[in-house]
Amino acid sequence: MRHPDEGLLRRLLDEPAGVAAPDREHVAGCERCLAEVGEIRRDAELVRTALATDLEPDVDLTGAWHRLTTSADGVRSPSAATPIGRRRGRTLRRPVVVAVAAALVMTGAGAAAANGWLEIFRTERIAAVSFDPADLNALPDLAAYGDVAVTGDPEIREVTTRAAAETATGLGLPEPTTLPSGVDGAPTYHVADEVSVTFTFSADRVEAAAADAGEELPPLPADLDGTRVRLSAGPGAAAVWPHASGVPALIVGRAVAPTASSTSGVTFETMRDVLLSLPGVPDDVARALRTFNADGSTLPLPVPADQVETSSADVDGDDATVFRTRDGTVAAVAWVDDGVMTVVAGPLGDDEVLAVARSLE
């Protein structure tokens, strides 16, 4: 019998079952073939060692898949893809502001989370109120005036699809038909449940707070003690277009805007005036808030005057407020329609967030 060729001998090392039985038997009893198999094995081992990578790839499948789908979208719509370099610098500089914008969308309003006593109403409009940040820091904790209980899970969680976000919140999450240049790929979806804060007013504590502050207390309505006010915001959903840097490139969010209900017949105006007259509220803040219409439907969004400027715009018939950081790095537009607030935000120009807002479907 002739000797098997070197290809067969090579395969014998890896897949002996792939070599015909007569050939295997021949090799087993043939000194010349065994010697050749030995040489082939040495070469194979040498090459295996040479090709071995010192770093076995530790693959992050989810991250890799995300990267692929992001660039796949970019390749598919080249018109929307290119000027990422320009964006990156802008994005990285103000991640905190964008994060705040995201939190604002998800919780309904930053004001509701930070200073629940402002929202004794159903939000129909929003208005930016410029505060000196020092005043904001000086605002008293609601717990100084009564008991505060939070119900609902304020955690924001990611869901896989737009449909899942809509099912989880019962809100239609609008989709932009145009994206700013530099924003591409598929968004991630996030939802948050409704969060409520129940506040039980305590006349004793208000008096104690006033005594601590050394202030004269205005006469309080007799039925105020023990009044419970329930403030609710959410649920909310957001689509977030990621950026290679990990910072959102664009956020489109929708949430049930804050509402408030009270357990006694205390009106919004009464509650507002009482709260604004309480010790610890800076006079100019109280003045600014008191100028809001008394129908309990305008949500004041506190805006740090030294960092953010605001203007108004029209988004498909709704009055919208445009926020822009003074250094031009981040812009947002927000409006309320039938108790539902929609926000578009990102490290973009105000014209760009408005264009996205007007393209929502």
Added chain:
Amino acid sequence: MADPERGAVRPDLEEVFRRDYGLVVGVAARVLGSADHAEDVAQEVFLSFGRSTVPASDARGWLSVAAAHAALNLVRSGRRRARREEAVASASDPLVPDVADTVLKLEERDRVRSALAALPRKQSIALVLRHSGLSYAEIAEALDLAPGSVGTTVRRAESSLRKELIRDASSR
């Protein structure tokens, strides 16, 4: 998430990606000698695959061959760049010892990559695919080889690579 409504990317991309991404990174890493650029190569390969009509059943072989090609091309262009850098570096000061040690290891690695890239393309790819775990049948299918000739191709590649490595080492 791929958006199937836009229609440009095949619907089975995610399934294939999750199944074969590790394999494709491994193929590229073997050619490149490190994981550094292997994932970049894998991304490129899956982008092409996403736009292709290759049947999912042939994906493993197709992806592996594409990754090997892309990585070998990278080695070739890298070698051209390295020669220019060498020319510049030879004019400067001799290296301090511990840096030289690192450079030796890198050179060792580069020697293997260069030798691999110098082989006939079919041989180098068959070799990398075999050492990445593809079966003889899969390699035959992917490279359009007769099933009986895969062993011969791999054997020739290993033999040439050994000679290349030894000649390279003794001429240093």
